[in-house]
Structures are given as structure tokens and as C-alpha cells.
Amino acid sequence: MRGVIERLSDEGLGILRDGRREILVPHTAPGDTVEVLRWRRKKRKLIATEFKVLEPSPIRTEPKCPYFGRCGGCLLQHIPYEEQLRFKASKLSKYMGLNVNVIPSPKIYGHRNRVDIVISTTGIGFRRYGTWWEAVDIEECPVFGDSSGKVLKALREFIEDEKLSLYDIRKNGGFLRYIVIREGKFTGELMVNLVTKEGNLPESFPDYFPFASSIYWSVNRSDSDVSYGDVERFWGNPFIREKLNDVLYLIHPNSFFQTNSYQAVNLVKKVTELVDGEKILDLYSGVGTFGVYLAKRGFNVEGIEINPFAVEMANKNAELNGVKAKFRVGSDKDVENLSEYDTVIVDPPRAGLHPKLIRKILRDEPEKIIYVSCNPKTLSENLSALGEKYRVENAIGLDMFPHTPHVEAIVELRKV
The missing domain is CATH 3.40.50.150 (Vaccinia Virus protein VP39)
Structure with a gap:
């Protein structure tokens, strides 16, 4: 099936029509000419799993992140930011029945103050788009910023030196499950939280992150694929701080804060x-x-x-x-x-x-x-x-x- 992407769905997927049938195509832009080779059904929707962009839309832009198109973290880096804003304004206006700016x-890069990075036998990074079991290996995350690269480099050194097992979600086996990085963008304070299954964490762990203000070890005792757990131990400060204008906020591994x-x-x-x-x-x-x-x-x-x-x-x-x-x-x-x-x-x-x-x-x-x-x-x-x-x-x-x-x-x- 081939055709031109008409517009984006609310979920940010390109919409390709074939008569009355509608296929959602990830990582495409309005105006792209695409050929869809395979698709899957999800909750009464058809989502493309294999496709080609035959002719790119004139609005396309080059994504900054080298993992875009594989990583499931960002869907719209290939669309200029002004177009992203128009899409979001249109979405809000549609639901609210009035024009919303x-x-x-x-x-638009280096803005996220939290990333939850999967540690798995398939990679250390983010879930591959459309899968729950596979991770895309990354060296750093541009939407978080430079310190993500420092943390991931130190994590890989720690794993290699200590010969630690990585989590296999299909078998529910392995020790290391997630590393969560949080940063006070206005304070420069950095938190590293390693989430594992039950087991013994080598005493050397905090030595690999001397640049972090706060280091945590949390244990997820359930089979659920979540990036938090019971705090087992911490080093350094119990909190990092973020500042919004003149107000300071304490951030703990298990507390929510605007990202x-x-x-x-x-x-x-x-x-x-x-x-x-x-x-x-x-x-x-x-x-x-x-x-x-x-x-x-x-x-x-x-x-x-x-x-x-x-x-x-x-x-x-x-x-x-x-x-x-x-x-x-x-x-x-x-x-x-x-x-x-x-x-x-x-x-x-x-x-x-x-x-x-x-x-x-x-x-x-x-x-x-x-x-x-x-x-x-x-x-x-x-x-x-x-x-x-x-x-x-x-x-x-x-x-x-x-x-x-x-x-x-x-x-x-x-x-x-």
C-alpha cells in the first residue's frame, strides 16, 4: 500500500488512507510519500511496522538525535519545531472547541530533567519503538543533555569491571534493570538512581559516579517493568534541588516533578x-x-x-x-x-x-x-x-x- 501522509494523528503518527482504511505510520511527516509493507493491529488501529519513505515531505528536517526512528522516546524530531507547535495547538483547539495558542x-534539547534508561540484554537505552522487550543502545540522550553521556559511560565501565548481569524482560532474569538520571537544570545538581532486582550491589558502585550530587540504589522486588523500587541505600545528598524562579524544590528518586x-x-x-x-x-x-x-x-x-x-x-x-x-x-x-x-x-x-x-x-x-x-x-x-x-x-x-x-x-x- 502506498500513498501520501495526510496529517498526524493525536498520537503523532502519520495517517495514510486507503479508501476507508487508515494506517498509522510512525516517524513520518505530512506530505511524505510512503509505501507500507507490513502492519499490525493494536486496539482496533492498524500501525505500520515496515515501510519506506519514497519521497520526503518538504517540511521534513534532519533529526538531531542519531537514534531517532529506532528509539521510542521521541516521535517528532523530523518535524520542524514550529510545525510541532502548530500540531499541538490544533490538537488542543480541536478538543476544546476554541483557538488555543x-x-x-x-x-527543545537538553530540556528534560529526568530520563529512565533501560538496562537490558538487548541494549542500554530506551525501548525500540513498538516493542516492549527490545532496547536501543545509546551513548547519550540529546533531550536530557551532556551529563547523560557521562552517566552511561560510567555505568558501562561499572558493568564491565564488576561483570554484572543485565535484565532479560522475557525471562525475568538478570540483576540490573534501570538507571534513572535526574538533574536540577537551574542548580546543576545531578542524581543517579540504579534500579535492580534483589541481590548484592558491589561496594564500588558509587566510585564510578564522583560527579553526581546524589547516588541511589533502589530494588524493584516485583516482576513489573517499572523504573523505581524500594530505596536500599544512598550516597551523598538525600535530595537534589531544582529552582523555579525564587522557589527551591527537593527531588527524591520516588517523587514526581515536571520533567x-x-x-x-x-x-x-x-x-x-x-x-x-x-x-x-x-x-x-x-x-x-x-x-x-x-x-x-x-x-x-x-x-x-x-x-x-x-x-x-x-x-x-x-x-x-x-x-x-x-x-x-x-x-x-x-x-x-x-x-x-x-x-x-x-x-x-x-x-x-x-x-x-x-x-x-x-x-x-x-x-x-x-x-x-x-x-x-x-x-x-x-x-x-x-x-x-x-x-x-x-x-x-x-x-x-x-x-x-x-x-x-x-x-x-x-x-x-
Whole structure:
């Protein structure tokens, strides 16, 4: 089957039509003439697994990363950044039913502050696109930056010197599973977290990473293919720090933080600009990214988060910055009277707001809601439900994830 790629799907795959049949072709651009030789079916979609680009689109650009097209980390490096932004703006506008501009990322390489690198018998790097068992061997990751190369070089020396076994996901065998690198882009502090199965880690491990501020060994005791585990031991500092404007945040191996620090500055600034009143509820508050930043600017902030460890980190961040924001463990379904707050900030997981919380918002009628979302589909569904009593005052897109199809949105809602 051959033809011209019409446009990109929401997932960033090129769409090739053959009558009423649609095949999704990864790593292609609108305007490419392609020939698809093989495809597979995934969740009622056809995805090309073997194809040729017969004639490249005039909009194509040369990817910076030598692993592009094999590595599953980036899908859009072959598309100029301005086109990526147009694609994301179009995607947001489609779901929201209004024109939404997307703020570009201040950096499009070296911007990620976290990468989770697979250590496996098939390679040390990222999963090959379309597979769950194979890894593409890499020397460094351009979207993370130069320190990824230093860490991977040291890791390979450690493996060679100590003759350590690598994980085989198909057999659930081997010792080393992941190495996670985190970096404070504004502080220069670096964390290395080695994730293994149960076993004995050679005492020499920290000696290979003298350039790291914090070194961790975590044990994944499950069969699940995840890049975190129980902390077994650490060397150096227990945390690294990141700074967004004048606010410092502590980062632990098991805590979530926005992965693009440069754009996270714009994210917290935009949310702050939209807040009204004095008393703020920060729902799904995580480590206090919004709450601590707002408290530093004089707002009276209460944060609620279901993850006890994240709450502990949020309170540490409040203490570190000398602010009085209070964070507590709680579920989005069991929030108290929302009408007490001038502004309610919600930053839910990809699944969106729980139906019980939507009903509670509609019953309590807080004056303003600021909705932060990384999933346009569930955002659209939630806005439709909230539209019974709220109108959209403002909507902004932010490109937190250059070279991927993902986009963040901030929506300002006011009671009708």
C-alpha cells in the first residue's frame, strides 16, 4: 500500500488512507510519500511496522538525535519545531472547541530533567519503538543533555569491571534493570538512581559516579517493568534541588516533578497570574509545585494529595522556602467544602477529575477553578461536565514535551 501522509494523528503518527482504511505510520511527516509493507493491529488501529519513505515531505528536517526512528522516546524530531507547535495547538483547539495558542519550550534539547534508561540484554537505552522487550543502545540522550553521556559511560565501565548481569524482560532474569538520571537544570545538581532486582550491589558502585550530587540504589522486588523500587541505600545528598524562579524544590528518586524545568517556570507563572483571592486549594498537589510557589507570593495555600510520600515532600519544600502552606493526605473524592476557597487549582492524572469531585464542584460552586491538564481528551470531557455552571475564561497551551505529541494546558474557569 502506498500513498501520501495526510496529517498526524493525536498520537503523532502519520495517517495514510486507503479508501476507508487508515494506517498509522510512525516517524513520518505530512506530505511524505510512503509505501507500507507490513502492519499490525493494536486496539482496533492498524500501525505500520515496515515501510519506506519514497519521497520526503518538504517540511521534513534532519533529526538531531542519531537514534531517532529506532528509539521510542521521541516521535517528532523530523518535524520542524514550529510545525510541532502548530500540531499541538490544533490538537488542543480541536478538543476544546476554541483557538488555543501554545507557548514554546524555552529549550527543545537538553530540556528534560529526568530520563529512565533501560538496562537490558538487548541494549542500554530506551525501548525500540513498538516493542516492549527490545532496547536501543545509546551513548547519550540529546533531550536530557551532556551529563547523560557521562552517566552511561560510567555505568558501562561499572558493568564491565564488576561483570554484572543485565535484565532479560522475557525471562525475568538478570540483576540490573534501570538507571534513572535526574538533574536540577537551574542548580546543576545531578542524581543517579540504579534500579535492580534483589541481590548484592558491589561496594564500588558509587566510585564510578564522583560527579553526581546524589547516588541511589533502589530494588524493584516485583516482576513489573517499572523504573523505581524500594530505596536500599544512598550516597551523598538525600535530595537534589531544582529552582523555579525564587522557589527551591527537593527531588527524591520516588517523587514526581515536571520533567521540563525551563517550561515549568512558565507553567507556575501562568497559574499564578490566573489565581484570584487569597485562599487557595491546590488539589492533586504533589510535591507542592504550585502550592509552595503561590505561598511564596503571599497566598494562603492548602494542598491535598493522595500520595503520603508526596505530601511529606511538599511539606519539606514549604519548610525549605520558609512558607506556611499546609499539605495533607486526602482523596479527590473526599474534599471538604470547596466554597471556602477563592480559587481551586486541579492538576489531575491523565484520567482526569473523578466524577464525585465534578459533582462536588457543581454543588459547592467555588468562584474560580484553574485546571492544569496533560490530556486534552479527558480535559474536554471534564470541561463539558463543568460547563453546567462554569465558563472558560482563558485557555493556554504549553509545550512541556518537545518532539513528542504531548501538550500541557491551563484552563481558567469562572462560575457563571
